[in-house]
Amino acid sequence: MPTIKTILSCFLILLLLHGACAQVKPVNPKATPETRNLCTNLHRLAKKGVMFGHQDDLAYGVGWAYEAGRSDVKAVTGEYPAVFGWDLGELEMGQQANLDGVPFDKMRAMAQQAYAMGGLNTFSWHLHNPLEPTKTSWDKEDTTIKQLFSDKKALARYKSWLATVATFMKSLKGPEGELIPVVFRPFHEHTGSWFWWGRDHCTPDEYIKLWRFTVDYLRKEANVNNLLIAYSTDRFNSKEDYLERYPGDDYVDLVGFDIYHRPRAGTADTFVPDTRRMVETLREIGQERNKVWAITETGLEMIPDENWWTDTLLPIVKDSGLSYVLLWRNGRPDHYYTPYPGQTSARNFMELYRQPDILFINEVAKEQIYKPLKLK
Ligand code: BMA
16 A cells, blocks of 8 residues: 555656646757756746846946946846846957957956846847958848858858857856856847848848758857857737748747837837737747747837836836846947936836836846746
């Protein structure tokens, strides 16, 4: 006769197994334990709230640069964001600093700081054109991708660029030498046509080929196992439109989009309903494919609207299931997306900050997103 203790233990084992099966795994089967934990925790955390993110938050803000510990978000709210965005653009060119002047050694140190605080790092990549490397991401040359795959020299160059990305990603290490898991978000905003990988410059098959080549190279050739891969479009009209260039469920961990608020005088402003509709479509896609979803870039430049945070951003992200929303960089006095003390929208930003389901670093640190899921 099995004792009550044995029955209970069996039940507990079954429960644990069920928990393990329910966990969503990264698309890279060789992902490090911390990367697997992050994937699981992002899915779990999205049910609790939306993490607030900011590009280059620790690097500079309006009127300052590279002051240890400083952040415009923290200066206003007293707290750092939960998500830290960075860009690798021009790493591939052998530069010491990225296209916005952020030195890569400082970027690595700041990403390590973000990780140590318990936050999430995400990297985009405004890379040059591998066919003509002097040309930037904003090169609108048609058929670049098509030519890339038939031009041995250019393809070798592109592989060497990927090797620089791999080396950087593998240099992101925590205090115990463990690799820091990060979100990697290549070839973004491709439903627009301002980058050489944009919609008008390549076919869906070509875009998908470049995507798979990139992800395969990183995980198979370069053995990079600390990435979650983010697919993020710009504006889109429907689910079909969003998925037109989707590289497949085996190549994507997170689905997202970038969208900026650019009100135009004399035109009805439909930003909130339009963006909310996009979020709902994204939610459907995320749920169907078991991917987390996020607004990977957004903002209103210089935030002249004093209630923008609760009138515009909040209705877009509230009860949306979004994992995070990332505001773009505070690059110049005429190019910034989060307030600094005294800025027009600073008071209203505090109201967003006080929302229990908008998560900044302290709440996210408590969640220990790099640690295994505990039975709750
Ligand atoms: C754009 C602007 C540019 C910047 C680029 C890449 O939105 O902020 O100034 O160079 O992103 O970060």
